[in-house]
Amino acid sequence: MQTTKQKKVASVIRETLSEIFQRQNLSMVNGGMVTISEVAVSPDLLIAKVYLSLFQVKQPKEFMKELEKHSPELRHQLGNKIRNQVRRIPELHFYLDETMDQVFRLEEIFKQIKKSD
Template sequence: MQETKRQKQIGQLVQQELSGIFQRMGFNVIEGGMISVAAVKMTPDLLEAKVYLSMFQIKAPAEMLERIKERMGEIKKSLGMGLGKQLRRIPELSFFLDDTLDYVFKMEELFKKIKEDDANIKEGKK
């Protein structure tokens, strides 16, 4: 089912606010890596938000995700203060790892390997 315009608007609003919260909490640049809020998907009733986090050069993404979940109360309180005037109810947050960057890097490696293999085949035939 496709997201409605309202779901997208609220998702973007939550994403922007969470990005600011992560910066204030020091999660955006941590342990030599970066964490960013890649996307927020809202349920049709706007009471739940799936937050996808992109982690770049973080050694243990699963552990970092757990550290973020441990501070859920603080994050939700800050979100309520930031969005309280725009939303009746602050959505329940669920955090997930966004593996889009990993997928992109794997695809780039595969394309590089294919090019190298093609070059080796052409050199072998000549």
């Protein structure tokens, strides 16, 4: 269960990272789209788990590795924008959010079931 402070910090990080992604053209990669689906902050506010939803991105695992490599740079840019709102800038960890992929798979299964009826 996240505290109110965690939720506020997560919201600020999500909004600011979205802006950074748009400015650096990270929201459109390899003909696909990248969105930040969720940000979860640890209770001590020192670690932020950033869940990304990738839509039609070719080689998503390579993209995630590249993003992890640039995590310190993104953290620095984030810090420049939110340093007046947060005491310490959390370390960023990026994760692939596969929720939408699962939804699409389930929809396909339901379509097949409906056709067979």
